[in-house]
Amino acid sequence: MxxxxxxxxxxxxxxxxxxxxxxxxxxxxxxxxxxxxxxPRKFVPLLGTLAASGLVLYFVGAIIAHLRVGSRDIVGGIVFLTVAAAALVLGLVHHG
The missing domain is CATH 1.20.890 (cAMP-dependent Protein Kinase, Chain A)
Incomplete structure (x- = not known):
């Protein structure tokens, strides 16, 4: 399995x-x-923004969950969060 x-x-x-x-x-x-x-094609950037926002929220939640139970093994989560946040910001800048 x-x-x-x-x-x-x-x-x-x-x-x-x-x-x-x-x-x-x-x-x-x-x-x-x-x-x-x-x-409509004009909605595709909005859908991408929503997806990137979802990833940012997911990784923020993952980091909070780790910290809540005392785990300090959050480097991976921070890396993924940083990439998701960068994609979100760059997408917003690109699409206005």
């Missing part, structure tokens, strides 16, 4: 990473998918 869990987790990370890359390079596929589903 553990092997299946790890495999699916890695696969999910790869698929989401590939999707994020397509969005970031401005590939036509994500835009066509938004068009097909009736999502």
């Amino acid at each position: 553990f092997a299946a869990y790890v495999t699916v987790t890695i696969l999910g990370a790869l698929i989401n990473g590939a999707a994020a890359t397509l969005y970031l390079i401005g590939h036509e596929y994500p835009k066509a998918q938004a068009d097909m589903k009736g999502v």
Whole structure:
């Protein structure tokens, strides 16, 4: 069961990473998918901002949970939080 869990987790990370890359390079596929589903293209940056905001909140919560139980092993959480916050800020600056 553990092997299946790890495999699916890695696969999910790869698929989401590939999707994020397509969005970031401005590939036509994500835009066509938004068009097909009736999502106006002007909403795509908002959806990205909401996703980045969710990641920031998730990692803030993770760090708080570690500190609450006395764990000081938060370097990884701080790194992930920093990257998510940077993506959020840069996205906001880029899209206005």
